[in-house]
Structure formats: structure tokens, C-alpha cells
Amino acid sequence: MPRLSVWFVRMALLYLLAGFTVGALLLAHKGVPYAPWLWRWRQAHIELLLVGWIVQLAMGVAFWILPRFQQARGNVRAAWTAFLLLNSGVLVATLTAPLAAPTWTLSVARLLEAGAAVAFAVHAWPRVKPVA
Numbered sequence: 373m374p375r376l377s378v379w380f381v382r383m384a385l386l387y388l389l390a391g392f393t394v395g396a397l398l399l400a401h402k403g404v405p406y407a408p409w410l411w412r413w414r415q416a417h418i419e420l421l422l423v424g425w426i427v428q429l430a431m432g433v434a435f436w437i438l439p440r441f442q443q444a445r446g447n448v449r450a451a452w453t454a455f456l457l458l459n460s461g462v463l464v465a466t467l468t469a470p471l472a473a474p475t476w477t478l479s480v481a482r483l484l485e486a487g488a489a490v491a492f493a494v495h496a497w498p499r500v501k502p503v504a
């Protein structure tokens with residue numbers, strides 16, 4: 373597995389652990405209310421699991437497994453850019469509500485994530501082709 377895929381998958385697993393933990397705490401709170409402030413972490417739960425876990429895992433596996441040019445994986449710099457933008461976006465979006473940050477920080481997070489999608493598409497597009 374290439375080094376970038378290792379980073380994608382490791383980060384995805386960390387977000388899975390964090391997202392499940394927050395989800396379990398929220399679920400427990402629904403049964404026996406013990407910390408009303410926990411609801412500020414609901415958006416973080418969704419962000420960690422939908423983007424941090426699922427999208428990140430898909431990118432990591434795609435970088436590893438899409439058809440290669442001889443041995444090369446094409447524009448690797450664009451894929452690293454996607455990794456950095458995605459993780460910055462997930463962290464900003466996750467912390468926006470718990471830190472009571474202004475709502476525009478969520479827009480910044482979405483822009484970072486959109487940038488990650490564009491950078492990953494730039495990387496992956498030439499690799500999406502039938503294997504000869």
C-alpha cells in the first residue's frame with residue numbers, strides 16, 4: 373500500500389473511533405440525560421463519520437487501487453493536496469459547534485472539503501480507464 377493510502381486509512385480509522393465515541397455518548401445521553409452540552413457535538417459526530425471516515429477511506433483506497441501508468445500513480449501532489457485539504461476541512465467543521473465558532477467557519481470547512489474533492493478529481497481522472 374502506498375504511503376499516502378496509509379495516511380488516508382489511518383486518519384479514517386481515527387475519525388471512525390472518534391465518531392463512534394461521540395455517537396455512543398450522544399445515544400447514552402438520549403437514554404439517561406447527563407450532559408446537555410453534548411448536543412453541541414452532534415454535528416461533529418456526523419462530520420467525523422460521513423466525511424472523516426467514509427469519504428477519507430474511499431479516497432485512500434482509490435489512490436491505492438486505481439489503474440497505474442506502468443508503476444506511477446500520476447499526479448501524486450494533487451492527491452496529497454486532497455489529503456491535507458480534506459483533513460483541515462473535517463477538523464474545522466468538527467470543532468465549529470463545540471467551540472461555538474462563528475457560522476462562517478463552517479463555510480470555510482466546506483470550501484476546504486470542496487477543494488479536496490477537486491484536487492482528488494484532478495489526480496484520479498486520468499487513472500479512471502479500462503485496464504488494457
Ligand code: HEM
Pocket residue numbers: 392394395396397398399400402414417418421422425
Ligand atoms: C458510519 C457510522 C455512522 C454514520 C455515518 C452516522 C451518521 C449519523 C447522521 C447522518 C446522523 C443525523 C441523523 C438525522 O439528523 O436524522 C446521526 C445521528 C446520530 N447518531 Fe450516528 N452515525 C453513525 C454511527 C453511529 C453510532 C455507532 C452511534 C452510537 C453508538 C450513533 C449515534 C447517533 C446519535 C445518538 C445521533 C443523534 C440522533 C438524534 O438526533 O436524535 N451513530 N448519525
